[in-house]
Amino acid sequence: MDKITSIKNDKxxxxxxxxxxxxxxxxxxxxxxxxxxxxxxxxxxxxLDTIYITKDFYNNLIKDEAFLINNQDKIVFVSNxxxxxxxxxxxxxxxITVVNEPNFNxxxxxxxxxxxxxxxxxxxxxxxxxxxxxxxAGFQSLIITKGSVDVFNLKVLRSTMGAIYSIPFIxxxxxxxxxxxxxxxxxxxxxxxxxxxxxxxxLKYKRPLSLIIGNEAHGIRExxxxxxNQKVKIPIRGDIxxxxxxxAAGLIMYEILR
Amino acid sequence: MDKITSIKNDKxxxxxxxxxxxxxxxxxxxxxxxxxxxxxxxxxxxxLDTIYITKDFYNNLIKDEAFLINNQDKIVFVSNxxxxxxxxxxxxxxxITVVNEPNFNxxxxxxxxxxxxxxxxxxxxxxxxxxxxxxxAGFQSLIITKGSVDVFNLKVLRSTMGAIYSIPFIxxxxxxxxxxxxxxxxxxxxxxxxxxxxxxxxLKYKRPLSLIIGNEAHGIRExxxxxxNQKVKIPIRGDIxxxxxxxAAGLIMYEILR
Numbered sequence: 001m002d003k004i005t006s007i008k009n010d011k012x013x014x015x016x017x018x019x020x021x022x023x024x025x026x027x028x029x030x031x032x033x034x035x036x037x038x039x040x041x042x043x044x045x046x047x048l049d050t051i052y053i054t055k056d057f058y059n060n061l062i063k064d065e066a067f068l069i070n071n072q073d074k075i076v077f078v079s080n081x082x083x084x085x086x087x088x089x090x091x092x093x094x095x096i097t098v099v100n101e102p103n104f105n106x107x108x109x110x111x112x113x114x115x116x117x118x119x120x121x122x123x124x125x126x127x128x129x130x131x132x133x134x135x136x137a138g139f140q141s142l143i144i145t146k147g148s149v150d151v152f153n154l155k156v157l158r159s160t161m162g163a164i165y166s167i168p169f170i171x172x173x174x175x176x177x178x179x180x181x182x183x184x185x186x187x188x189x190x191x192x193x194x195x196x197x198x199x200x201x202x203l204k205y206k207r208p209l210s211l212i213i214g215n216e217a218h219g220i221r222e223x224x225x226x227x228x229n230q231k232v233k234i235p236i237r238g239d240i241x242x243x244x245x246x247x248a249a250g251l252i253m254y255e256i257l258r
Numbered sequence: 259m260d261k262i263t264s265i266k267n268d269k270x271x272x273x274x275x276x277x278x279x280x281x282x283x284x285x286x287x288x289x290x291x292x293x294x295x296x297x298x299x300x301x302x303x304x305x306l307d308t309i310y311i312t313k314d315f316y317n318n319l320i321k322d323e324a325f326l327i328n329n330q331d332k333i334v335f336v337s338n339x340x341x342x343x344x345x346x347x348x349x350x351x352x353x354i355t356v357v358n359e360p361n362f363n364x365x366x367x368x369x370x371x372x373x374x375x376x377x378x379x380x381x382x383x384x385x386x387x388x389x390x391x392x393x394x395a396g397f398q399s400l401i402i403t404k405g406s407v408d409v410f411n412l413k414v415l416r417s418t419m420g421a422i423y424s425i426p427f428i429x430x431x432x433x434x435x436x437x438x439x440x441x442x443x444x445x446x447x448x449x450x451x452x453x454x455x456x457x458x459x460x461l462k463y464k465r466p467l468s469l470i471i472g473n474e475a476h477g478i479r480e481x482x483x484x485x486x487n488q489k490v491k492i493p494i495r496g497d498i499x500x501x502x503x504x505x506a507a508g509l510i511m512y513e514i515l516r
Contacts, residue, residue: 044497125383129502129504129505132498132501132502133501133502133505135495135496135497135498136492136494136495136496136498136501137495138495138496159502161498161499161500162497162498163496163498166496166497166498167496201512201516234394234512236394237393237394237395237396237515238393238394238396238421238424238425239302239393239420239424240390240393240394240419240420240421240424241419242419243390243391243394243508244387244390244391244417244504246387246502246504246505247387247391247504247505247508250501250505250508250509251508251509251512254459254492254509257495258459
């Protein structure tokens, strides 16, 4: 197999497009950079589409790496220079992997007993950490509204530590759709909100439930907040305005599944 | 007052040095970039040393900003071009502020009932978020070991959201010193550790106490872990290896102060 060295190669042109959210959505694919993220994602259940790798790196890894051994037909050799040109990471390792998006339908998400709804969470680190914590706490599905950071953004993927492959989710859901979903399901809706007197740890949570977590600066949109059966807040003792969104989400989710 | 435009000006040379940890430590000073961080830090109690600002930005702010009104003698006018040359932020606002480190002694830190010990926490976002959460939860002082990320790193300062000014702490404490401190104080020592059977939420915490949180990848060093009276872990339900360090710290701290 020859290696690709030109950035004008059609495969490479397509690969580069996947660095934009628009094309990721269109193709239903996203990108991983580096060995650790590719290996971890494969082990967590990611469906690899293409592995762009240098011949040297491949030769060093092929004896031990299951994701390479089991995906021989998906390997494309490229030059080290080309990886450097394409990759986001400053000193990338010699591997970039294209992954097919997991595909879940509304029913798979809505049938669960513990659903997390993320309303316009913006920070990639927060988004990834919340998803990782949700899976660890025992939440069973995710609804991510339109206006949230893309879960297939590389920074989000790194922060999830593989959790995105083990929980059904739907994303880019617009406000009316979320409202319709919530209205159509018999459940209790909880919302993290600073403007309530109800502390999160002085409550008996009813099931099935959805928990809504909002934007870091602006919280949950009024129209969604209005659907909540119960708002909850976390006590803050020191001279601090609020908690980090991922920490707050973690506290409430672990309390619910205590 | 004339404005400084040259990067070779002695004041600017000193300012630039403060972007390195070594000089921050030597000078006992650190840097803030941007209006929000300077305002928030001032309101939280930061002791401003010098405010480098453009004349235009100053004129726009002087009527409303307490930190400018109350620190007229600390203002140095600089050119917009100079700020851009010096700042870390990609599109910096026209203000860089030098702050004098808060100064705490060992006794102020060790006399508290709830002490948090951070052993080589590396990620700036985690460090800042843990400090913010510690203050919010009600922890009263911090010991930060040598090998941890500098708490006066700009990214850490941004993540603390001002919390660093409202909790006594000592930093750069070497391992032997921490051990001596812990041995000399009558207290219960708890440690977050994956290798224990004790869940954090099935325990009655005794006081006064110290809680140790370790490095993101390697946990707490063996020599510190050996001093713990009780190790605790957080239950993890999904196919996840561990929680983010800041989320884990938040869960345990809030449980202790429940």
